[in-house]
Amino acid sequence: MQVSESLIHTRVQEWLSPVFDKQTQEEIVKLQQQDSEILKESFYKDLEFGTGGMRGIMGVGTNRINKYTLGKSTQGLSNYLQKQFPGEQAKAVIAYDCRNNSDTLAQLVADVFSANGIQVYLFSSLRPTPELSYAVKELGCHCGIVLTASHNPPEYNGYKVYWQxxxxxxxxxxxxxIAEINTLNYADIKFDANTELIKKIDKEIDTPFIENSVKNGSFAATQEAKDNTTIVFTSLHGTSITAVPETLKKAGYNNVHIVKEQEVPDGNFPTVKSPNPEEPEALAMATALAEKVNADIVIGTDPDCDRLGIAVRNSNGELQLLNGNQTMIVMTWFLLKHYKxxxxxxxxxxxxxxxxxPMMKNLAAAYEVEYKEVLTGFKWIAKLIKDFPDKHFIGGGEExxxxxxxxFVRDKDAVTSTLLACEIVAYTKSHGSSFYKELLNLYVDHGFYKENLVSLVKKGIKGAEEIKQTMIDLRNNPPTEIAEEKIVLIEDYQTSIATNTLDKTQHLIEIPKSNVLIFYTEAGSKIAARPSGTEPKIKFYMSVQESIDDLSAFxxxxxxxxxxxxxxxxDLQLT
Known part of the structure; x- marks a missing residue:
């Protein structure tokens, strides 16, 4: 990637002007003297909105999360709100997670909104992301903001924007x-708060949110079944501690063991390398506790409590961490069973x-409900609910x-999903089965699908160029076969064209464009390549499948x- 030194110099000089505070200028001077590479990384581009909003490393510069990049985004959003809702009192609600500086950044965003005459509801302390989504509708707000970087490392923070x-x-x-933001200069940001327009909120939203979580996550488990279910839960130092234990308690689950070492919110995440429930290591303390108390299920959530990882007892009675696809399949089956x-x-x-x-499509067909497929990111699933008001959304997820x-929440929700997982464990156990056994039964009934994900981290300017070139190479020279299976279909979501490689026919992909390539083989394997929208990664998603007649062949x-x-x-040189 060609980085213009003159552009970086121009941006650095702008940030050394009186528009920016003394502390910012001092940090820039220090970078000039000590680390030119970090200075370059900080200014070579503007931080962009991805699939999950704006996320990046905290620090000075146009490519960092700081008071000015967030202030400019909030100023642009404020201008947009006033144009879209003339004559109305625009309202925004703001939440934040456990990350370092999340509270001060949330206050800064509130200040800018209020300086622009926008009524602000600011949570008095950290709250889960799904509660922010709920609050937008509950308070009748025009937008919502949550300060979070999900499961990224401690040096990151982020800014997700929600609509009505x-x-x-x-x-x-x-x-x-974004277009509105791009018209602004940093000098246009209004930082002087109108404190009369900022209202702190907490229990008035907490109570109905938890009540609705219990209502939406409770199904067929009896109280006896709940009493016979032992749960280990860890918040991984995140926000879920404010909602999940209370939700489980109100739903009737009393045998809940919380990992005390990870209970206190802490943006440094001292007990884990990564606060990512996808990683087995993140749940190590929880699984150790689960063995001590003979738990049926282990649940861990990410810092902003929108994703969950679970481990359940397998056929040998051992705790086994499930991947996102497996959890999604069992949860969806359970919901469909209830609806049927x-x-x-x-x-x-x-x-x-x-x-x-692809197993989700098979489940939908078996239960005679419609299946809808969208781009990566829960914003697209939420959009389906808005776009099809005459249809009823049962549930859904992503890998x-x-x-x-x-x-009732319009984003992925680890609060209600945690309760749902516990309901499944309690119900199946009381009926002589288990969460894991039902997963295996689903493989027999609907096909044995096995997925795997490889994420290649490519940091900085060089990494961004490598990711870009990888996608270019895959487009210009696509493989004709993978793992000795002939590729029969290539879907390019950037061009919106799907090509049958056998007869060369093409058809239009009727969902929004995105930088994603998917290859399908004659044997039913599926391989997708996609740069992450929120992390310096390129991801390869693999799905393979076989029919299975009975569990003895598993x-x-x-x-x-x-x-x-x-x-x-x-074949893809990912090992």
Whole structure:
């Protein structure tokens, strides 16, 4: 990537002007003297909105999270709100997670909104992201902001924007707001707060949010079944500690053991390398506790409590961490089973993303409900609910450990999903089965799908160029076969064209454009390549499948699928 030294110099000089405070200027001078590479990384581009909003390393510069980049975004959003809702009192609600500086950055955002005459509801302390989504609708706000960087390392923070429906920004609002932001100079930011327009909130939203979480996450488990279920929960130093224990308690789960060492919110995440529930190591303390108390399930949530990782007892009685696809499949099955018992009305649908397991489509067909597929990111699932008001959203998720139950929250929700997971464990155990056994039964009934994800970290300017070149190479020279399986279909979401490689016919992909390539093989394997929208990574998603007649063949078929995944990784040079 060609980085203009003159552009960087111009930007640095601007940030040394009186528009920026003394502390910012001093930090820039220090970088000039001590670390030219970090200075370059900090100014070579503007921080952009990705699939999850704006996320980046905290520090000075246009490519960092700081008072000026967030202030400029908030000023642009304020201008947009006033144009879109003339004559109305625009209202915004703000939440923040446990990360370092999240509280001060949230206050700064509130100050800018209020300086622009916008009524602000600011949570008095850290809260889960799904509660922010709920609050937008509950308070009748025009938008919502949550300060979070999800599961990123401690040096990161971020800024996610929600719209009136409680879902994250989607087209056309996102593009229009970005355009508004790009018209501004940093000198245009109004930092002088109107404190009369800032109202602190807490219990008035906490109480109905938890009540609705209990209502939406409770199903068929009896109190006896709940009493016979032992749960280990860890918040991984994050916000879920403010909502999950209380939700489980109100739902009737009394045997909940919390990992005390990870209970206190802490943006440095001292007990884990990464506060990411996808990583087995993040749940190590929880699984150790689970063995001591003979728990049925282990649940851990990420710092802003929108994603969850779970471990359940497998066929040998050992705790096994499930991936996001496996958790999603069992949760969706359980919801569909519940709806079928009440009577399917014909307007229900479930949803997932283009890089998640194809097994979701099979489940929908089996239960005769509609299946909708969208781009990566829960904002697209929330958009479906808004776009199809005559249809009823049952639930859905994505491979990256996110799930949403119903539509009272319009983003992935680890509070209600945690309760749902516990309901499944309690219900299946009381009926002589288990969460894991039902997963295996689903493989027999709907096909054994096995997924794997490889994320390649490519940091900085050089990394961004490597990611870009990888996608260019895959487009210009696509493989004709992978793991000795002929590729029969290539979907390019950037051009919106799907190409049948056998007869060369093409058809239009009718969802928004995105930098994603998906290859399908003759044997039913699916391989997707996608740069992350919020992290310096390129991700490769692999899904392979075989039919399985009964559970006695499980181990043999699983080994076959593992071998196939290994071959795919080798062919794509991912090992």
């Amino acid at each position: 429906d409680g879902g994250q920004l989607v087209p056309p609002q996102d593009g229009e707001i 018992s009440k009577g399917i009305k014909g307007n229900e649908f479930i949803a997932s993303t283009i890089v998640s397991t 990256s450990f996110g799930f949403m139950v119903g539509d 181990d043999t078929v699983e080994q076959k699928l593992n071998t196939k995944i290994a071959a795919i990784k080798k």
